[in-house]
Amino acid sequence: MFASQIHLKNFRNYRETTVTAPPGLILVVGPNGAGKTNLLEAVHFLALGRSFRTNRDRDLVRLGEDALSVRATVQSACGEQLFALDYGAAGKVAAVNDETIPRLIDYVGTLAVVAFGPDDLALAKGEPAVRRRFLDVWLGQESREYLYTLQRYYAVLRSRNALLARAAPRAEMEPYDHELVAAGATLTFFRAGAASGLAAAAAAAYGELAPEDEDFVVEYDPAVPCDGDEEEIGRAFERKLEEGRGAEERRRQTLVGPHRDDLRLAVKGCDARRFASEGQQRTAALSLRVAQFRLLKKTRGDPPLLLLDDVASELDAGRQRRLADVVAGAEQIFFTATTPPAGIEPDAKIRISEGQIEASG
Amino acid sequence: MAWQSKLIGRLVNELTKMPGVGRKTAQRLTYFLLKAPEGYVENLARLLNEVKQHVSPCRECGNLTEGEQCGVCADDTRNRRLICVVEEPADLTLVERTGEFNGVYHVLMGVISPLEGIGPDQLRMAELVNRVQTHQAVEVIVATDPDVEGDTTAYYIAKLLSPLGVKVTRIARGLPVGGDLDFADEVTLAQAIAGRQEIGK
Ligand SMILES: Nc1ncnc2c1ncn2[C@@H]1O[C@H](COP(=O)(O)OP(=O)(O)O)[C@@H](O)[C@H]1O
Ligand SMILES: [Mg+2]
Ligand SMILES: [Zn+2]
Numbered sequence: 293m294f295a296s297q298i299h300l301k302n303f304r305n306y307r308e309t310t311v312t313a314p315p316g317l318i319l320v321v322g323p324n325g326a327g328k329t330n331l332l333e334a335v336h337f338l339a340l341g342r343s344f345r346t347n348r349d350r351d352l353v354r355l356g357e358d359a360l361s362v363r364a365t366v367q368s369a370c371g372e373q374l375f376a377l378d379y380g381a382a383g384k385v386a387a388v389n390d391e392t393i394p395r396l397i398d399y400v401g402t403l404a405v406v407a408f409g410p411d412d413l414a415l416a417k418g419e420p421a422v423r424r425r426f427l428d429v430w431l432g433q434e435s436r437e438y439l440y441t442l443q444r445y446y447a448v449l450r451s452r453n454a455l456l457a458r459a460a461p462r463a464e465m466e467p468y469d470h471e472l473v474a475a476g477a478t479l480t481f482f483r484a485g486a487a488s489g490l491a492a493a494a495a496a497a498y499g500e501l502a503p504e505d506e507d508f509v510v511e512y513d514p515a516v517p518c519d520g521d522e523e524e525i526g527r528a529f530e531r532k533l534e535e536g537r538g539a540e541e542r543r544r545q546t547l548v549g550p551h552r553d554d555l556r557l558a559v560k561g562c563d564a565r566r567f568a569s570e571g572q573q574r575t576a577a578l579s580l581r582v583a584q585f586r587l588l589k590k591t592r593g594d595p596p597l598l599l600l601d602d603v604a605s606e607l608d609a610g611r612q613r614r615l616a617d618v619v620a621g622a623e624q625i626f627f628t629a630t631t632p633p634a635g636i637e638p639d640a641k642i643r644i645s646e647g648q649i650e651a652s653g
Numbered sequence: 654m655a656w657q658s659k660l661i662g663r664l665v666n667e668l669t670k671m672p673g674v675g676r677k678t679a680q681r682l683t684y685f686l687l688k689a690p691e692g693y694v695e696n697l698a699r700l701l702n703e704v705k706q707h708v709s710p711c712r713e714c715g716n717l718t719e720g721e722q723c724g725v726c727a728d729d730t731r732n733r734r735l736i737c738v739v740e741e742p743a744d745l746t747l748v749e750r751t752g753e754f755n756g757v758y759h760v761l762m763g764v765i766s767p768l769e770g771i772g773p774d775q776l777r778m779a780e781l782v783n784r785v786q787t788h789q790a791v792e793v794i795v796a797t798d799p800d801v802e803g804d805t806t807a808y809y810i811a812k813l814l815s816p817l818g819v820k821v822t823r824i825a826r827g828l829p830v831g832g833d834l835d836f837a838d839e840v841t842l843a844q845a846i847a848g849r850q851e852i853g854k
Contacts (some may be wrong), residue, residue: 447801454767464765464772466812467805 293368293403293594294624295335301361302354303337304330305647313624315367316639320628326644328628332407332599335626338362338377339405339597340429341384341396349379366403368594375403397443401433404596406585408578408603415580416564416573420554427555430584431486434591438482445475449546456544469533472549477526479550480518484525487512487555493583494576501582501614502575507560510580515552574606582618589621598625604633612636713784715760715777717742725749725757732756733788737846738781738795738810740764740803748796751843756794759784764802765809773809781810785819792820794849799826811852822849 294315300306305327320328329345333352336344343352353360359380366373376387377399385392386399393399414422432439452468491510498508512518516529532548533540540547557564559572568576589595598619604612604627616636619625627638643650661683668679686694710716711723718724725731725745735756739745745758761776785793795810797803804823811821825848 444801448805451767451801451805460767460772463809463812464767467765467808468767470808471801471805 293366293597295364295366295597296372297365298331298335298338299361299363300331300334302357303334303352303360303362304354306330306334307354307647309647309649311642311649313626313642314640315624317625317627317636319632319636319638319641320626320644321630321632321641322644322650324630325646327647328644329409329601330647331642331644332601332626332628334362335364335597335599336405336407338364338375339401339403340433341377341386341400344407344409344599345411349384352379364403397439398436400439401436404433404588404592404594405599406581406588406596407599407601408581409599409601410603410606412577412581413570413574413606415577416557416568420552423555424551424553426580426584427483427486427553430490430588431482433588433596434486435482438479441475441478441482445472445479445550448472448475449549449551453545456540456546459541459544469530472546473526473529473533476516476529476549477522480514480516480525480529480553481522483550483553484512484514484518489587490580490583493586494579497579497582497586497618498575500618501578501611502572505560505572508576508579509556509558509561511556511558513554513556515548515550575611578603578607578611578615582615585619586621595622598622600625600627602628602630604629604636609635710760710762714758715762715780716745716758730755734791736781736784736788736790736793738793738797740797744796744798747842748846751839751846753843753846756792759793761797761806764797764806766802773813776806778810778813782813782817785814785817790819792822794822794824794846795852796824796846799824807852821852823852824849 295313298311298313299309300311301308311331320331322328333343333345336342337352343349346352359378361376361378363374363376366375374387374389376390378385384396386396387393388399388402415426428442432442448468448471452465452472455465455468487510494510495506495508499506516525516532518525520528529549536547557576559568559576562568564573564576585596585598600619603615607615612633613635627636632638632641664683664686665676665679668674668682669676674682686697707719708717711718711726712721713726714723716723716725732755736759737745737748737754737756738759738761739748740761740763742760745760748754748758759777759781761778761781763771763776765771765773765776781793784790793810793814795807797806807821807823811823814821824842824845826845
């Protein structure tokens with residue numbers, strides 16, 4: 293699928309702008325601070341209801357305004373569809389073909405997107421939370437059931453932590469233990485099942501991007517042992533909760549569960565977070581994104597929109613060229629750069645300056 | 654703010670105390686009341702007074718009613734050994750509208766919600782235990798909303814009643830995930846009740 297037209301209103305530094313785009317590789321150029329990343333961020337927000345660089349939705353609204361709106365006309369095998377996401381005092385309101393979707397969670401991920409950005413280095417270098425977010429953004433687009441369970445798990449977790457914070461009696465904790473285990477086991481089971489596909493796809497991508505040191509291993513590192521089926525995972529989770537009850541009561545928060553999951557990354561047998569060079573960490577992060585793209589393309593039967601923010605500047609010419617080959621399966625790629633990279637032939641160019649589209653086509 | 658009438662300010666303040674009413678809505682309601690035709694405000698004020706004076710919880714089920722007992726509880730043909738637990742009187746109306754339920758109700762007046770500081774003690778749990786015992790109920794159907802609060806409340810009730818040997822069931826999940834009972838039409842809700850399952854089994 294591809295977005296043939298994108299309309300922004302009061303998004304970041306854009307007042308009101310319409311961008312038209314063909315399928316293929318769209319180069320987005322302009323000086324620093326022009327609004328290149330903002331444009332990609334708007335597409336990401338429209339697809340997933342969240343930014344790729346902040347959790348504060350408020351920051352997305354143009355300063356001095358109180359509501360924003362992003363719309364896109366999307367062409368796919370289903371024909372033409374109009375996606376819209378507004379955000380303001382009433383929260384986020386999504387619509388497809390002018391029909392409002394009452395609950396945001398039923399909308400999120402209808403449009404699939406994969407974003408590569410300069411912050412991706414944190415996938416290999418950063419805290420577990422970064423890799424959990426990667427898992428959730430990926431799997432949330434693979435399966436709506438996953439998204440529902442994820443939302444439920446975190447809702448239960450927040451309530452359970454509130455109960456722990458005020459040392460609620462056992463009888464009040466019990467229903468929350470039960471629900472935490474149920475949703476947590478489903479999440480763990482789902483993640484465990486998806487991990488082997490991720491490992492294979494990421495290893496393959498790593499080999500293509502860096503043929504010289506190809507040995508990239510991705511492993512799921514669950515907080516609750518994930519052997520067996522959902523029921524067995526549930527029982528393991530229950531045992532862990534039981535064992536940790538004393539510690540939880542002291543620390544007054546939930547200490548075990550998929551909110552503590554991680555992915556273990558190893559390059560040539562060594563923990564990538566601690567021992568890999570920055571170049572290897574970059575390739576590892578890139579490989580995870582490429583894997584996400586390819587796996588989503590496969591399950592959804594349609595390539596997601598690709599957003600490549602400032603990736604070229606971080607890579608040497610060889611890797612840039614190989615990245616271009618690797619993502620060749622995309623139908624549409626938005627690719628930002630301060631100066632057009634050599635050796636890349638875009639299908640269209642969007643020139644931006646200070647929140648204004650100067651030229652597109 | 655000398656340019657704003659003090660009385661209007663007071664009314665707006667009172668209105669914003671109502672659930673779901675922000676400042677903007679409160680202001681709009683105020684202007685509406687000011688412009689309303691002759692007699693409207695007087696009637697409304699009288700009605701509010703009457704409602705406040707005459708409507709109170711049914712002494713048995715907690716449903717709102719004029720008088721001591723609600724229409725359902727006063728009906729001798731209803732099966733008192735079958736109790737359907739709902740969050741609010743409005744939910745009772747929804748189940749009643751399916752026409753498929755011949756038991757009685759128990760209105761909790763909310764759900765357990767740790768984030769809003771609502772625990773079981775603030776709900777009509779003790780009354781439920783009492784009714785189950787005095788009427789020797791055979792089944793309690795928990796028809797709270799199918800969301801986290803509704804489900805945990807259902808689980809709590811199942812544990813609470815388990816020493817009494819009554820069967821505790823939960824309406825089926827044909828309903829939209831995480832949704833509200835109001836999202837379901839009558840047929841869906843009737844199916845959800847028919848497909849209920851014992852909790853923890
Ligand atoms: N909410 C906002 N309102 C107005 N301007 C904003 C807002 N958020 C960011 N900006 C502006 O957007 C610019 C950064 O845009 P960005 O897309 O990140 O630049 P680049 O083209 O370098 O990728 C900055 O000048 C910043 O001041
Ligand atoms: Mg940028
Ligand atoms: Zn009654």
